[in-house]
Amino acid sequence: MKLQQLHYFLTVCEERSVNRAARKLYVSQPTISVAIRELEREFDVTLLNREEPGFALTEAGETFLEQSRVILRDVDKLGKSMGVYRRSTPEIRLGVPTMAGAYILPILLPAYRRLHASAELKITEGGSLWLFDQLRRGELDFAIVTDLEDPEYDSVTLYQSETLFYIHRDDPLTAEPFLTFRMLDGVPLVVFSREKYAMNDRIARRCAAEDAVMNVFCGTTQVMNMYQMISTHRAGGFISRQLSLTVPDAVGVPFRPPFLSDVRLLWKKGRRFSDDMHVIRNICTYFSDAGEQNRQ
Numbered sequence: 001m002k003l004q005q006l007h008y009f010l011t012v013c014e015e016r017s018v019n020r021a022a023r024k025l026y027v028s029q030p031t032i033s034v035a036i037r038e039l040e041r042e043f044d045v046t047l048l049n050r051e052e053p054g055f056a057l058t059e060a061g062e063t064f065l066e067q068s069r070v071i072l073r074d075v076d077k078l079g080k081s082m083g084v085y086r087r088s089t090p091e092i093r094l095g096v097p098t099m100a101g102a103y104i105l106p107i108l109l110p111a112y113r114r115l116h117a118s119a120e121l122k123i124t125e126g127g128s129l130w131l132f133d134q135l136r137r138g139e140l141d142f143a144i145v146t147d148l149e150d151p152e153y154d155s156v157t158l159y160q161s162e163t164l165f166y167i168h169r170d171d172p173l174t175a176e177p178f179l180t181f182r183m184l185d186g187v188p189l190v191v192f193s194r195e196k197y198a199m200n201d202r203i204a205r206r207c208a209a210e211d212a213v214m215n216v217f218c219g220t221t222q223v224m225n226m227y228q229m230i231s232t233h234r235a236g237g238f239i240s241r242q243l244s245l246t247v248p249d250a251v252g253v254p255f256r257p258p259f260l261s262d263v264r265l266l267w268k269k270g271r272r273f274s275d276d277m278h279v280i281r282n283i284c285t286y287f288s289d290a291g292e293q294n295r296q
Helices: 003-015 018-025 029-043 059-083 098-114 128-136 198-209 223-231 241-246 275-295
Strands: 091-097 120-126 142-146 153-168 188-192 215-220 236-240 250-253 260-268
Touching: 003 018, 003 029, 003 059, 003 275, 018 029, 029 059, 091 098, 091 128, 091 275, 098 120, 098 142, 098 223, 098 236, 098 241, 098 275, 120 128, 128 142, 128 198, 128 260, 142 198, 142 275, 153 223, 153 241, 153 275, 188 198, 188 223, 215 223, 223 236, 223 250, 236 241, 260 275
Parallel strands: 091 120, 091 142, 188 215, 188 236
Antiparallel strands: 142 260, 153 236, 153 250, 153 260
16 A cells, blocks of 8 residues: 555545546546555455446445545654654755746646645756756756657656747738748847757757848847847747747747747656655646647
8 A cells, every 4th residue: 555545545535536636636537546446456345336426435435535534644744743853855856948937837836836745846947958968967856858858768748839939019020920930031039048958959950941040139048038129129039839928019920830849858767756756747747648638
C-alpha cells in the first residue's frame, strides 16, 4: 500500500467521481482506477460498488475511507512535526523559458499549491539552450524547453506554440493576412539578445530558408522591454500566440507556413522522483493531455 493510493481513494470519495478526482489531481482516470484496484487486490476486498449507478462505497469501502483519513492525517501531522528539525527546505529546481513561462507559470503554480506540495518550487528563467545545459549539469531537476529533444532525457510535450509577428496596430503590415520573412526586410526588430535562446536559432533558420535578412534594432533579455518596443511603434517582435492578450496596442500576424514549435518538459532518464516531483510531472502530463484533446 502506498500513501499516494490512499490519497487517490480519498479524493475520489470526496469528489464522488473518478473523473472529477482525476481533474483535481491532474492525473488520468485510468491512473486512479488502477490505484483503487491495486488496493482492492492487496486487501482482498471490494471498495466501490460498481453495480449501482452513480457513486457508492461498499461496507468495506466505508471502513477503508475512515481509516485512510486517519492515516493521511497522521502522516501530515508527522511531516509538520519533523519540519522543525529539517536540515534544509526541500526544493524543486524548474527551468522555464522567459516567454513560455509567462503562459505556463500562471497555470502551473496555482495547481502545485492546490495539491499541497511541500517542496519549494525554485524557478530559473532563461533561453531553452541555456536551460538544457543547466539540466545536463545537474543544476535543474526539470527544464521546459522549446524544440529540444535528447535520447538521454524523458519528456512530455506540453503544447505546440505558434509564433506570430507582433507590430503596432497602426503599422501597414497589420493589413496582411499572413507574412513571410522576406516581407520583414527593413523592418526594425526587437529580439532576445542572449545567444542561448532557441528562438534566435529558429528565426535564423527561417531567414536563411527564405533568403531574408534580419534588421535587428534592439536586443533585450526582458519580455516587458520587448512589449514596450512593440507597443510604442519602434520595432516588431516574435511572440507566442498564447501571449497575444498581453501585448498592448499591438497586432499579431501569422506566418505562412506557420512558425510552430513544441514546448516540452524534460528530465534525466532514470531520475528518482520525490512525491513533489511526481506532482510537477503529473500536472504537466495533464496539461499535455488536455491540449491534445482540444486539438482533436
